[in-house]
Amino acid sequence: DGTLVNTMEDFDNAVANAQPGDVIVLANGVWEDAELLFEGNGTKEKPITLTVEEKGKVSLEGASNLRMAGQYLHVEGLVFKNGFTPTTEVISFKKDRNSFAINSRVTECVIDDYNNPERHEPDTWVAIYGKNNRVDHNHLVGKRNRGVTMIVRLNGKEHQENHHKIDHNYFGPRPNLGSNGGETLRIGTSHFSRTNSNTLVEANYFDQCDGEHEIISNKSGQNTYKNNVFYECIGTLTMRHGEGTLVDGNVFIGNGKPSTGGIRVINGKQTVTNNYGIGLTGYRFRGAFVIMNGIYNSPINRYDQAKDAVVKNNTFINCDHVQLCAGADAERNAPPENCVVADNIFYNEKRDNLFTVYDDISGINFQNNIISPNVNSISESGFTKLELELEENENGLLVPADATLKTGAKLSSEIATKQNTGVSWYSKKTSDVLLSSGKTIQVAAGLNSLFEAVESSEPGDILELDSGEPYTLTKSIAIKHPLTFRGTTGNKAKILFEKKSLFEIQNGGSLSLENIIFDGEASPDRTGNSVITTSKYSMNKNYKLFVDNCDFVNLDVNHSYDAIRVYKNTFADTISIKNSRFKTISGNVIALDKETDDIGIYNAEYVILKNNVFNGVGGAVLRLHRGGKDESTFGPFLQMAHNVLDNVGHDKRNKYGAAVSLYGVQEIDIKNNIFDNSKGINMHLVVGEPIVKVANNNFYRSDKLEVTGDQKYTVENLWSLSPGFM
Amino acid sequence: DGTLVNTMEDFDNAVANAQPGDVIVLANGVWEDAELLFEGNGTKEKPITLTVEEKGKVSLEGASNLRMAGQYLHVEGLVFKNGFTPTTEVISFKKDRNSFAINSRVTECVIDDYNNPERHEPDTWVAIYGKNNRVDHNHLVGKRNRGVTMIVRLNGKEHQENHHKIDHNYFGPRPNLGSNGGETLRIGTSHFSRTNSNTLVEANYFDQCDGEHEIISNKSGQNTYKNNVFYECIGTLTMRHGEGTLVDGNVFIGNGKPSTGGIRVINGKQTVTNNYGIGLTGYRFRGAFVIMNGIYNSPINRYDQAKDAVVKNNTFINCDHVQLCAGADAERNAPPENCVVADNIFYNEKRDNLFTVYDDISGINFQNNIISPNVNSISESGFTKLELELEENENGLLVPADATLKTGAKLSSEIATKQNTGVSWYSKKTSDVLLSSGKTIQVAAGLNSLFEAVESSEPGDILELDSGEPYTLTKSIAIKHPLTFRGTTGNKAKILFEKKSLFEIQNGGSLSLENIIFDGEASPDRTGNSVITTSKYSMNKNYKLFVDNCDFVNLDVNHSYDAIRVYKNTFADTISIKNSRFKTISGNVIALDKETDDIGIYNAEYVILKNNVFNGVGGAVLRLHRGGKDESTFGPFLQMAHNVLDNVGHDKRNKYGAAVSLYGVQEIDIKNNIFDNSKGINMHLVVGEPIVKVANNNFYRSDKLEVTGDQKYTVENLWSLSPGFM
Numbered sequence A, B: 001d002g003t004l005v006n007t008m009e010d011f012d013n014a015v016a017n018a019q020p021g022d023v024i025v026l027a028n029g030v031w032e033d034a035e036l037l038f039e040g041n042g043t044k045e046k047p048i049t050l051t052v053e054e055k056g057k058v059s060l061e062g063a064s065n066l067r068m069a070g071q072y073l074h075v076e077g078l079v080f081k082n083g084f085t086p087t088t089e090v091i092s093f094k095k096d097r098n099s100f101a102i103n104s105r106v107t108e109c110v111i112d113d114y115n116n117p118e119r120h121e122p123d124t125w126v127a128i129y130g131k132n133n134r135v136d137h138n139h140l141v142g143k144r145n146r147g148v149t150m151i152v153r154l155n156g157k158e159h160q161e162n163h164h165k166i167d168h169n170y171f172g173p174r175p176n177l178g179s180n181g182g183e184t185l186r187i188g189t190s191h192f193s194r195t196n197s198n199t200l201v202e203a204n205y206f207d208q209c210d211g212e213h214e215i216i217s218n219k220s221g222q223n224t225y226k227n228n229v230f231y232e233c234i235g236t237l238t239m240r241h242g243e244g245t246l247v248d249g250n251v252f253i254g255n256g257k258p259s260t261g262g263i264r265v266i267n268g269k270q271t272v273t274n275n276y277g278i279g280l281t282g283y284r285f286r287g288a289f290v291i292m293n294g295i296y297n298s299p300i301n302r303y304d305q306a307k308d309a310v311v312k313n314n315t316f317i318n319c320d321h322v323q324l325c326a327g328a329d330a331e332r333n334a335p336p337e338n339c340v341v342a343d344n345i346f347y348n349e350k351r352d353n354l355f356t357v358y359d360d361i362s363g364i365n366f367q368n369n370i371i372s373p374n375v376n377s378i379s380e381s382g383f384t385k386l387e388l389e390l391e392e393n394e395n396g397l398l399v400p401a402d403a404t405l406k407t408g409a410k411l412s413s414e415i416a417t418k419q420n421t422g423v424s425w426y427s428k429k430t431s432d433v434l435l436s437s438g439k440t441i442q443v444a445a446g447l448n449s450l451f452e453a454v455e456s457s458e459p460g461d462i463l464e465l466d467s468g469e470p471y472t473l474t475k476s477i478a479i480k481h482p483l484t485f486r487g488t489t490g491n492k493a494k495i496l497f498e499k500k501s502l503f504e505i506q507n508g509g510s511l512s513l514e515n516i517i518f519d520g521e522a523s524p525d526r527t528g529n530s531v532i533t534t535s536k537y538s539m540n541k542n543y544k545l546f547v548d549n550c551d552f553v554n555l556d557v558n559h560s561y562d563a564i565r566v567y568k569n570t571f572a573d574t575i576s577i578k579n580s581r582f583k584t585i586s587g588n589v590i591a592l593d594k595e596t597d598d599i600g601i602y603n604a605e606y607v608i609l610k611n612n613v614f615n616g617v618g619g620a621v622l623r624l625h626r627g628g629k630d631e632s633t634f635g636p637f638l639q640m641a642h643n644v645l646d647n648v649g650h651d652k653r654n655k656y657g658a659a660v661s662l663y664g665v666q667e668i669d670i671k672n673n674i675f676d677n678s679k680g681i682n683m684h685l686v687v688g689e690p691i692v693k694v695a696n697n698n699f700y701r702s703d704k705l706e707v708t709g710d711q712k713y714t715v716e717n718l719w720s721l722s723p724g725f726m
């Protein structure tokens, strides 16, 4: 029953005439470019409902969105996919700045990969205004562009002390944005952060929400986070601004994934009770549990001091970092004050240095906490070393076997699960395909034979090349899905190519190259060639690039020929180059420095260079740049080991003045490399207390290590020995 | 008659079975993604012909191209449009590196706007290999991406001393590429430049070929350029490499357009006779006539000394620059040797300093040249000052009225015209639409009313706004064609907008803004907003942006908010900002510095800032960057006059350290500006002998002018006075 509408005109008419108790039903099918304005006044007993003919059979696609205004509106069953909103919001509890919805509910809606193709063009999927609204049982998966997934706005009295309820939503995987602006849930903004929101966030499931280091950014007062589960999410539930928030009964499951975190406390009167964390690896602001230093009389957009916090009955099992007074520096010099940390369990038999203390912790009153016997204590009292027997509970979580223990968290039976959140009628499986997971295709040499093989390939396929005649290409190969190119025989296969670049990794593509020679001999006599590039356009899907046992040779027909070239608005989860040889290259091997706005955006998370020989490279082997002062991101991370750099960096166009040039990199591990007749390494260390180790490197007839910036680092065994064999 | 083919399969069969004398006929219609391989052996008497059913009714679109191999092949009537070649060539006289075409002809073919959307992805439209080929009566218009329009390759004996004939082609308008690689015709490459090509280039019409400063790049020996007409082309016919070329009977018509040039002589044994130039304004390498300095024992890719040149019977009327020993510097220190410049006319009554001499001209034997009486002579003998009566000849060119005069050029009646070149069956009209040339549309204020008006607008339209309620936008406006936004009443109209940017100029768009207030008050609280941006994607069409009498205010909701933001691979012909006010801006007004590869590419040709007030701008008012050492381009050009800069440049994120920051700009004219409590101007002067004047500027409580680099400049009246009114 209800009014079945088939067109936008029908819909608008139905809305215009809707009376309390009316039900407007979107007909099955695809609604293209449907900008729905649902405006009306229902009553508590008789709301006006917008729903669908059959759940899962109605989708809003293209440039669609929904605005709501009025009261007692009920929205159910909409699916947004295959497109993106032309405005800044997909589902909005407002029509314009003066009209919004109260006492309304959005339930069982799906927003799936509904993303602006421009990675850094921001929008929000669900924007909650007004008061007393409920957003529940929605399925929100795959947000890939900038902007918070769900947001509660407090811009005005009409939106404050709102008593919204956000419950039983499924927040599905959100990949690393490589920038601030990748929060999954935010309540408030710094501007209104000393205002109370009184929002309840209960029993939501956060599944691999990896957008940035604030999974939740709490920026207002008196909110409650209860019985939520955070499964393999990198980052933390962050009490960024506002006072009097309660974080109770939440579960954080890291499974040892890098940068997974728990709870971060800032500001006054926060209560953290009954939470449970396991296998969380995150460090610094991403610790399993973090209390930050604040600023005396902080500006509203900086860091209020942590005062009067109550942290009781929480359990952290096999987590790597508890961080106290985190972020202490010349500005953030106000340590926690009048805080209680009591009746908690911090248990990790493999990690003695579980706690890091950055400033004075005398303002924290530690009482009756249990730590594993190995853990170094940080206080004369308040911690008891106790060996606990652990066992799995009914949810598979390791908990103390002794049920009578009063210390640690008591978990509710009401916590979120993947099953009891979101909707039952829309799959929670991911469609991501792994590299080399598909079929194997033999490709014979021949003009553009590889191009044609790629055209008919499917995601995950492996293209096998042999070592006979070279493969020749007069066309560039677009990598639109994960593909592997592999030379099969003992000798490497060889590829010659006539376009400006051989491979272009496009949105959705990833590339693995094994046992192949890339010879630049047939490249056009122009500047700016490269063997591999990313798309020149924005990519909102992160890519991977693996190079193993390959040769890149004769990349010198003209100047500025790079082995790999990336573009702005692209982001690699991993770039790994191993066991390969780079010989005679006029440009760089790889410059990851296209985000020049210096607002905390960068081009790659993990960069790995192992066991390679770089010989006669005019530019740099690596430039890795992460500009800006923002602390919201994780990487970039660099591992560089067992490489030989011979005659690298001497071209007059090498603007980095180094063979390896690093700026703002967050983790640097450079070991066992040999530099001969080469430029050296420069690194500018800023932002985020980077972890920097440089050890056992030999700089012979070469520039050495030059460090600038204001952060710490360690250098060991910097040699200058002739690398010739004896 | 002939074999009518309807499909690619038919075509391939017909080609496989073709005998001398056969005619293969492409059926009328659109051939999509047709990669034709035309391979066969005709005879001199019985060529194999590839033609079309009806001329103008067959087009090759999408990813199409043509390769030829064999001998006595005749191609006629193909039209390439609406797409671009997937390889590096559209029409190629080769199949692969071992098979090419000889004794063949391509005639009456059209290539129209057949461009890779990636501006700097290079390709060539017609690539001539082999020997004794003729390319004639083709129509080639609108090449917008990088790469030479037509090229003769000499890579191997089989392609040298080729005796190709290139005649009666219509080379239609080619816009400024803003980079090297925009040549219209190139014969040879530096690598084979000491080899003879023996190509005849006769009676071609070059119509506004403005790609770069080499209209023709001659890079081989013993070519002939005869009776060609260059109509309003910027740049020159450049004898870049190779000896023994003849340039005879060509006509260069500048009509006073900036940077139009004539002939540039480098290398040995060049002959320049009977050429005619009028109204050419180009300077330095773009002079009406130029002899360059060379390098003793030059590397093959640099500059051989000009030796044994014969420059006789040429006429230059009302041209601005004749440049002798141009490019003289520490490297190019070999002046011309054993050259004759005789019987020429250099006539310009308005320009006394017609000649510029950069080095020793004793190696040039001047004889019997006529100059207008006002012109400053550069030699004690060889020039006669003579007042000439000029009259229009039958082609509308000003020539001496005295027909018996032996001095100067005798023009052939065989010269190219727009009519006798190209094909008769394809229009030579351009489809470009000017700003404000369309209809006027009144737009009332209202949520997204401007967005909707733009959606239904046509190129050239004017959208009129009134000064009542503000115009509010929750969507970004894509500018896909030339559009004008104009506040009509005395008070300015006001626009508020909620997206990251208000206007995005996309490929094909241009924008004019008049009498409007752009208020950033409703912008998202995120970094990196802007009022106007270009496309983030490549634009292969140049755009224009005019701002007149507008206000840009409150652009400070977060940091790095720019008034105007451009992206890589975009190019503005003109950005003009006049009579406008910029107040409270956290980022830059405009940073034209996205081409960071430093290979001679830049973002805007003409930048004009006049009569503006900049007040409280955190970043720079202007950053203009042109990196690299390449000398192939014209701009950027900057005019900055009568502006007030008050409190500009002090934000800590202003990475330019200046209010105005210039790098590699080719013409700088900064006059009558007032700086108060601001950062100053920095300019790095490199490459291309820039013309730099800075005069009558007041730097009060401000940084001043900082100049680096190795080029000349003039500064006058640099004041430091209180700018308050008395």
Ligand SMILES: [Ca+2]
Pocket: A180, A181, A182, A183, A212, A214, A217, A632
């Ligand atoms: Ca954040």
Ligand SMILES: [Ca+2]
Pocket: B180, B181, B182, B183, B212, B214, B217, B632
């Ligand atoms: Ca050039």
